[in-house]
Amino acid sequence: MDINELTALFADSMFLVIIMVSVLVTPGLILGLIVAVFQAATQVNEQTLSFLPRLIITLLMVLFVGNWLIQQLSDLFDRLFMNIPHIIG
Template identity: 35%
Template sequence: MSMEFVIHIGERAVMTTLLIAGPLLIIALVVGLVISIFQATTQIQEQTLAFIPKIVAVLIALVIFGPWMLTEIVSFTENIFMNLDKFVG
């Protein structure tokens, strides 16, 4: 197993992680920004107001993006197992 192969696998693992986590993080960011703007304009400073919409938005996004995320994870895992013979030698 060469150093380039290990770096390639590590790079692919990091990219897959970012690709899978990206949509959920972006949705949480956008919802948090909208709630913050709403709180600033109405001067409502309730801390729990920011958490509930974010949780609901992320859960809805998880339902929407879940099958795609699972497909990406399974594809990465299949690729690892297909190249298992390269790990030993």
């Protein structure tokens, strides 16, 4: 296996990590921004008001997108395991 194939494999792995994290974190960031604007407008400084909606939206994202995330991760590992003989030489 040459350096180009290893680099492509590493790039695919990093891209998958970035996609998985962004799918889970981005809705929480958006909701956190909305709650922060609401708190600033109403001058309510309650910590649970910002934490609980972000927790709920993150859990909902895991519930709805979790199957797709596991499938993507499984496909990557299948590709890695099928390439072991090619990697070893």
